[in-house]
Each structure stands twice: as C-alpha cells, then as structure tokens.
Amino acid sequence: MSAVNVIGLGYIGLPTALMMASHGVEVVGTDYNKELVATLNAGQTTFKEDGLDELFAKALKSGIKFTTEYQVTDTYIISVPTPYDNFSKKVDACYVVAAVKSVMEVCQKGASVVIESTVSPGTIDKYVRPEIEKNGFVIGKDIHLVHAPERIIPGNMVYELLHNNRTIGADDKKIGEKVKDLYSSFCQGEIVVTDIRTAEMTKVVENTFRAVNIAFANELAKICRHDNMDVYEIIRICNMHPRVNILQPGPGVGGHCISVDPWFLVGDYPSLAKVIDEAMRTNDSMPDFVLERIYEIMKEKNMRSIDRVGLYGLTYKENVDDMRESPTLQLLESQKRHLAPGLKVYDPFITYDVVENQYHDLDTFLKDIDLVVVMVKHNEIKENMAKLRGKYVLDCHNIICDLPDVYHL
Structure with missing residues (x-):
C-alpha cells in the first residue's frame, strides 16, 4: 500500500x-x-x-x-x-x-x-x-x-x-x-x-442521544430550581433504579460533536425532529440560565458590581485546551448583549488572551473576585478547593463539598 x-x-x-x-x-x-x-x-x-x-x-x-x-x-x-x-x-x-x-x-x-x-x-x-x-x-x-x-x-x-x-x-x-x-x-x-448512509446516520444518532439525555438533566435542573429542590439528590436516587441513568446538568454543551451534530437532523428533518430541536434549544439556553443565577446570587448577597465575579474555565470540557462552542464563551457573548461587561475569566489550559479581563494565575484571579462561577471542572479547581473558602461559589458541576456559601444551578 x-x-x-x-x-x-x-x-x-x-x-x-x-x-x-x-x-x-x-x-x-x-x-x-x-x-x-x-x-x-x-x-x-x-x-x-x-x-x-x-x-x-x-x-x-x-x-x-x-x-x-x-x-x-x-x-x-x-x-x-x-x-x-x-x-x-x-x-x-x-x-x-x-x-x-x-x-x-x-x-x-x-x-x-x-x-x-x-x-x-x-x-x-x-x-x-x-x-x-x-x-x-x-x-x-x-x-x-x-x-x-x-x-x-x-x-x-x-x-x-x-x-x-x-x-x-x-x-x-x-x-x-x-x-x-x-x-x-x-x-x-x-x-x-x-453502507455509507447507515454509517452517516449512526454517528449523528450517537451524539444526538447524548445531547437529548443532557437536555433532560438540564431541564430537570431548571424545574428543581423553580421549586427549590435538590436536582442532584433527585438524580442520585432516580439512578438507583436499574433501568434509569440520568446524566448530570451543567452550564451548557460545547465541543464539535454533541453541540453540533444533532442540529444536522433538525436541519434535514425540521418537521420530524421535534424532540431533538427542543433538546438542543434547552442545552443552548444553559449559559443564559447560569447568567441569571449569577444575578440572583449577587442580589441575595448585595453585590453591586459584576466585576467582582469570576468565571473559572474557558474550555468546553475539563482538562483540555479545546474552546470550540464553549459555554463560557457563549455566556460572555450573552453578557455583552446585556451591556454588562466586567466578568473576570481564568482557565489554566488557556495560556494566551482570548477574552477581556482574562487571568493566567489562579491565586491572582481569586484575589480579585468575591463570587467564583465554576464553569469547567478542571482537576486544578478540584485540587484547590480550600482556596475557595471565604468566597461565594456557583458550582455548575456539583463538585464542591464541605464549603459554606456554595450555590448550584
């Protein structure tokens, strides 16, 4: 060959x-x-x-x-x-x-x-x-x-x-x-x-299945937030059922697979792919939902300036440097439309400037903010939870425990 x-x-x-x-x-x-x-x-x-x-x-x-x-x-x-x-x-x-x-x-x-x-x-x-x-x-x-x-x-x-x-x-x-x-x-x-057409369909269906599953978890998070229920405890108990496997909610879906491929079916079969369409819109709405949670916490804690809020994580998933379709970037874009710039940003995997108010050192980042929004669950933040003590924390992945003043989606 x-x-x-x-x-x-x-x-x-x-x-x-x-x-x-x-x-x-x-x-x-x-x-x-x-x-x-x-x-x-x-x-x-x-x-x-x-x-x-x-x-x-x-x-x-x-x-x-x-x-x-x-x-x-x-x-x-x-x-x-x-x-x-x-x-x-x-x-x-x-x-x-x-x-x-x-x-x-x-x-x-x-x-x-x-x-x-x-x-x-x-x-x-x-x-x-x-x-x-x-x-x-x-x-x-x-x-x-x-x-x-x-x-x-x-x-x-x-x-x-x-x-x-x-x-x-x-x-x-x-x-x-x-x-x-x-x-x-x-x-x-x-x-x-x-055959070729089957291969095309199976790949798109695989990613669509995951996207719909994530959307169900995200919608549950919104329902539970509305009535002050613990979505993580509810999912934990439901998943004890032998035929139930609900995924975890999060601040959005990024990358070039789950956030993109299901739209192909929506585009090609608009009158048929109704569940997929709604699921994708639910996932796409999560960065705005996080932004709403930030404003709720600021109001509750009488925080007057958003420039004391920091987003931890720029990549679309943990422990990689891939920012394609990143929920953090989506959130920042949404914030611009609300004419409220000022959010600080830090990611240990992004060593060059891609957004305004970007930091390149965790300690300096934390020193300048009062509310930390964990957008990405990098190992770094898991290993440095003690540094979050004394901060308000919006934990979008339910990874932080044994700290006061921790909020969730």
Missing part, C-alpha cells in the same frame, strides 16, 4: 495520522494551514492532549511527514470540520467538498477516499459523489468512496482511538473490508462494515 494521505490535521485528523504512523502505516499529513504544518515539522504538537506528545514522538520515529500539498497515493482520509448553518441548521459541507475537489486533482484511478468528518445522512450522496463525478471519475470503478466517522473525544483521544468500536460505510463491501484492515492496524475495538 502507498502512503495514506490524511487531509486535515486538527483535533481528529492529527491523532488519527499519528496513530496510524506509529502502528506501521506510511502516512503523510496534509493541511492548508502553513503555520500548523510548520509547527508539526518543527517537532511540536499543536494542542494539548494526554499521551499525544508520546504518540507524536513514535510517529516521527516511524517517518510520518507533514505538508500543505496533497499527495499522489491510493488512500485518502479526509478529516476536516463540518459546521452547521446557524439559520437552516443544515450541515455545511464546504470543507469536505473542497478537500475532495483537491484530492480529485491529484489522485490516480483506483484510489479510495475515506470521509472521517461527521456529516448528516445523505451528505455524501448530495455533495461528495457529484464532486467526484464532475471530475470524470466513475465511483466504484475509478474511485472508491468510504465513510469512517471518527468516534473520539478530546481529553481521552489516544485511549479511545485504540479501544473504541468503529463503523465503516462503503458502497462495495470488499472496499469496506480493505479500509477496515487499515483501521485494524491500531483499533482494538470492533469494526462494523455497513
């Missing part, structure tokens, strides 16, 4: 390329971002992730290469972003189509094009096939089309790449089995081969 050309070296493409290379596959990684490619060629990773640096070192030793150029080879793995249109909620496949177009300009007949990017059901039929056929290739003869949606999450990428089950969707089962063999070079989980 010739080298595998992995297109897109972001949160999904880079770990995938490194994992393949470290398991004996010849890999060339391609990205249009010259600065990113230069950083990788200088021997440095472009984001923080447990085990990523070690994996990077192994891949470099195995000969992985990074470039801005598309390669002439027989296998392409496309792992580029798939945002959604804010108005229609439909998937925006422009990055996938652009990557496929560039592949068509260099690939040889017989090549397999594997789409790893998460897309809505029918996206490959609607956007990818026409782009391939436009270039004069016959799909199934000149070009083989495959969908192998990623199934990993920041914070645990290396482990999940190795152990998670995978789905391979292909027109031709023989091609699907060939791509399965490629992923089997590192994947220890079960790999299922099916």
Whole structure:
C-alpha cells in the first residue's frame, strides 16, 4: 500500500495520522494551514492532549511527514470540520467538498477516499459523489468512496482511538473490508462494515442521544430550581433504579460533536425532529440560565458590581485546551448583549488572551473576585478547593463539598 494521505490535521485528523504512523502505516499529513504544518515539522504538537506528545514522538520515529500539498497515493482520509448553518441548521459541507475537489486533482484511478468528518445522512450522496463525478471519475470503478466517522473525544483521544468500536460505510463491501484492515492496524475495538448512509446516520444518532439525555438533566435542573429542590439528590436516587441513568446538568454543551451534530437532523428533518430541536434549544439556553443565577446570587448577597465575579474555565470540557462552542464563551457573548461587561475569566489550559479581563494565575484571579462561577471542572479547581473558602461559589458541576456559601444551578 502507498502512503495514506490524511487531509486535515486538527483535533481528529492529527491523532488519527499519528496513530496510524506509529502502528506501521506510511502516512503523510496534509493541511492548508502553513503555520500548523510548520509547527508539526518543527517537532511540536499543536494542542494539548494526554499521551499525544508520546504518540507524536513514535510517529516521527516511524517517518510520518507533514505538508500543505496533497499527495499522489491510493488512500485518502479526509478529516476536516463540518459546521452547521446557524439559520437552516443544515450541515455545511464546504470543507469536505473542497478537500475532495483537491484530492480529485491529484489522485490516480483506483484510489479510495475515506470521509472521517461527521456529516448528516445523505451528505455524501448530495455533495461528495457529484464532486467526484464532475471530475470524470466513475465511483466504484475509478474511485472508491468510504465513510469512517471518527468516534473520539478530546481529553481521552489516544485511549479511545485504540479501544473504541468503529463503523465503516462503503458502497462495495470488499472496499469496506480493505479500509477496515487499515483501521485494524491500531483499533482494538470492533469494526462494523455497513453502507455509507447507515454509517452517516449512526454517528449523528450517537451524539444526538447524548445531547437529548443532557437536555433532560438540564431541564430537570431548571424545574428543581423553580421549586427549590435538590436536582442532584433527585438524580442520585432516580439512578438507583436499574433501568434509569440520568446524566448530570451543567452550564451548557460545547465541543464539535454533541453541540453540533444533532442540529444536522433538525436541519434535514425540521418537521420530524421535534424532540431533538427542543433538546438542543434547552442545552443552548444553559449559559443564559447560569447568567441569571449569577444575578440572583449577587442580589441575595448585595453585590453591586459584576466585576467582582469570576468565571473559572474557558474550555468546553475539563482538562483540555479545546474552546470550540464553549459555554463560557457563549455566556460572555450573552453578557455583552446585556451591556454588562466586567466578568473576570481564568482557565489554566488557556495560556494566551482570548477574552477581556482574562487571568493566567489562579491565586491572582481569586484575589480579585468575591463570587467564583465554576464553569469547567478542571482537576486544578478540584485540587484547590480550600482556596475557595471565604468566597461565594456557583458550582455548575456539583463538585464542591464541605464549603459554606456554595450555590448550584
């Protein structure tokens, strides 16, 4: 087999390329971002992730290469972003189509094009096939089309790449089995081969299930707050039932999976995806709900200035540096619309300035505020709870105990 050309070296493409290379596959990684490619060629990773640096070192030793150029080879793995249109909620496949177009300009007949990017059901039929056929290739003869949606999450990428089950969707089962063999070079989980549209749907449904489950917990939090009930105790008791597993409420949903993928179904099936639509709106409302709780606590404690309030955490989840769709950023944007700037912000994983009033040291941050809003449950805050003594705390994750003046959602 010739080298595998992995297109897109972001949160999904880079770990995938490194994992393949470290398991004996010849890999060339391609990205249009010259600065990113230069950083990788200088021997440095472009984001923080447990085990990523070690994996990077192994891949470099195995000969992985990074470039801005598309390669002439027989296998392409496309792992580029798939945002959604804010108005229609439909998937925006422009990055996938652009990557496929560039592949068509260099690939040889017989090549397999594997789409790893998460897309809505029918996206490959609607956007990818026409782009391939436009270039004069016959799909199934000149070009083989495959969908192998990623199934990993920041914070645990290396482990999940190795152990998670995978789905391979292909027109031709023989091609699907060939791509399965490629992923089997590192994947220890079960790999299922099916058709492309089923693979598209299963990935979106997985994330939609989680989003709806989270929305139920968030709605419970709002109901319990309205009548002064303890949502965490209620969930704890309910989950003692053998067939109940309610998730925990939180300040919002971020990242590029749960906060995005379910909208694809809403966009494509607006008259059918009613529960999903309402669940997504519930999750999207949580940053505003946190902001309301902040104002309630300020009023109760006679705090007159919001510049004595600090948000702990900028990332969308704990112990990563990924800020995509971050609830904290959503809350700050909402606060701007209320014309009440002044909230202070700190995150140990974000070492550069991204917002106003941002701090880079926990002690300095805490010294300048009276109310701490725990937006992200980084290990750092769990290990420094004693430093919160004497502060008012809005704990959005129910992680703080044995301290006075702790509020919840």
